[in-house]
Amino acid sequence: MSPLRIATRQSPLALAQARVVAGLLARAGIASELLPLLTTGDKQAAWSLEQRGGKGLFTSELENALLNNDADLAVHSAKDLPGQNTPGLVLLGYTPRADPRDVLVRRPGPEAPATIATSAPRRRLQLARLFPAARFVEIRGNLHTRLQKIHAPPAERGSLSPLPPRRLVPPRQPAADATLLAAAGLLRLQIMPPGSDNSPAHPGRLFTLLTLDQCVPAVGQAANAIPCRAGKPPFPAELLDAPAQAAVTLERAFQSALGAGCHTAFAAHASDGALRLFHEKTGLLRFPLTRDDLAHPGATAARLLRAAGL
Numbered sequence: 001m002s003p004l005r006i007a008t009r010q011s012p013l014a015l016a017q018a019r020v021v022a023g024l025l026a027r028a029g030i031a032s033e034l035l036p037l038l039t040t041g042d043k044q045a046a047w048s049l050e051q052r053g054g055k056g057l058f059t060s061e062l063e064n065a066l067l068n069n070d071a072d073l074a075v076h077s078a079k080d081l082p083g084q085n086t087p088g089l090v091l092l093g094y095t096p097r098a099d100p101r102d103v104l105v106r107r108p109g110p111e112a113p114a115t116i117a118t119s120a121p122r123r124r125l126q127l128a129r130l131f132p133a134a135r136f137v138e139i140r141g142n143l144h145t146r147l148q149k150i151h152a153p154p155a156e157r158g159s160l161s162p163l164p165p166r167r168l169v170p171p172r173q174p175a176a177d178a179t180l181l182a183a184a185g186l187l188r189l190q191i192m193p194p195g196s197d198n199s200p201a202h203p204g205r206l207f208t209l210l211t212l213d214q215c216v217p218a219v220g221q222a223a224n225a226i227p228c229r230a231g232k233p234p235f236p237a238e239l240l241d242a243p244a245q246a247a248v249t250l251e252r253a254f255q256s257a258l259g260a261g262c263h264t265a266f267a268a269h270a271s272d273g274a275l276r277l278f279h280e281k282t283g284l285l286r287f288p289l290t291r292d293d294l295a296h297p298g299a300t301a302a303r304l305l306r307a308a309g310l
Contacts, residue, residue, distance in 0.1 A: 003031040004235075007062040007071035010036040011142045016188045017224050018075040020095060024239045035071050037061045063089060066229050073228050073235060078220025078248050083256045085227075092226045093240035094248055098184035100222040100269060102215045103192065104208040105150060106178035117149065117176035121265035125280055126215045127180065137176055143185050150179050150205060183209060184222035213286075216267035216278040219251040246294040247271060253301035258310065270294070275304065282308050 004025065008018035015036065022032045039061045063086050065071040078094060085091055102123065106113050112131050117139035118124055124136050139146055186192035192207045223244050226235055247270040254268040254277065265280035275287045285308055293300040 003033045004073055005035050005071040006032050007035045007037055007065040007074040009062070010038055013143060013185045013189055014075070014077070017077065020188075020224065021073070021075050021226065024095065025235070028236050028239060030236070032073075035065060037065060063227070066227065069229075073226055076225045076227065078223040078225040079218040081220065081225055081252070083252070083259075088230055089227050090230045092228055092235050093237075094226070094244040095224045095239075096241040097244040097247070098222040099187060099209075100217045100271070101183045101212060102180050102210050102217060103183045103186055104178055104210055105147065105181055106206050106208070107150060107204065108206055109177065113177035115176045115178075117146070117179045120180075120218070121263065121280070122218065122267045122278060123180045123215065125265040126267075126278060126284075129283075130210075130214060139176065139179060143181060143189060143191065146179050146181065147191070147205060150176055180210075180215070182217075182221055212269060212271070212276055213284065216276045216284065217269045219255045219268050220248045221269070223248050246297075250275070250289075250294055250297040250300060253297035254305065257298075257301045257305055275300075277304065277308060279308070279310060281310065 006018050006021060008014050015034065018034050022034065025032045039059070059074075059076055059080055059082060062071070062074040062076065066074055067086075067088050073092075081091075104113075104127075113134060115137060116124075116127055116131065116134050117137050118127070119138045119140060127134065127136075139149060141149070183192070186207070225248075226240070228235065250270045251268045255266070258264070258266060258279075265278070267276075267278040269276045270289060273289055275289050275293075277285045277287070279285075287304050287307070289300075
């Protein structure tokens with residue numbers, strides 16, 4: 001039997017996530033090989049996702065590889081998935097979810113950073129509650145690029161695009177004191193040692209894990225999704241993670257019901273028997289979840305959104 005071909009983005013984090021899937025297959029006695037691809041989102045690193053939208057920017061090339069029979073599986077960060085499945089493809093499920101929280105990465109100095117670089121509206125509005133005097137700029141690039149821009153002196157950081165609606169940094173002041181990154185990526189790339197606020201590989205930065213109430217994670221954050229062609233499920237079901245499947249499916253039901261994308265400050269996260277919902281119109285809301293709620297994601301999302309007035 002030929003090795004299963006796994007389509008993945010070329011970024012260090014995407015490759016690390018794909019190797020996790022390859023490792024699961026290997027333990028089940030199934031050989032595989034990676035097919036790294038460059039996506040539109042990777043090529044257009046200067047684009048503003050908030051202004052142009054992010055639908056399919058990091059997934060289209062991988063989906064085309066599946067549809068063209070160039071790959072058998074793909075591995076996506078679940079938060080990058082489009083709201084609806086592409087015709088001809090099915091979502092097999094998810095691997096076990098890593099730490100879903102966000103991490104504030106900042107240069108040593110005052111505890112309240114004056115300027116924060118982040119491209120996500122949901123992060124900006126939640127961070128504005130923690131740091132009401134902060135100004136925000138947009139930042140793109142992989143984890144190492146973002147870390148370097150925070151660490152480097154202002155003259156070496158390159159261009160950080162100013163963002164519209166809230167306390168903007170003038171273009172002549174491109175410096176940023178802090179950014180927000182996903183804990184799962186930092187841990188998978190061994191950038192942030194568990195339980196530490198310092199990284200031996202990246203001195204000059206402090207890492208602070210935010211609680212789920214301080215910053216609700218993006219839908220699907222820290223979960224890896226595995227799509228394939230319809231009618232060809234080559235991934236053993238026993239290797240998929242049922243709790244991740246239930247939680248992310250519910251979170252995506254909220255996203256689908258709201259039609260939320262890169263332009264909306266929205267987040268939903270299900271864990272520990274609770275659904276945390278953040279929306280630019282409501283702020284943070286928490287709802288208790290039962291097993292029945294998780295078993296009927298569409299109905300649960302509709303009910304809780306009505307209760308939230310959305």
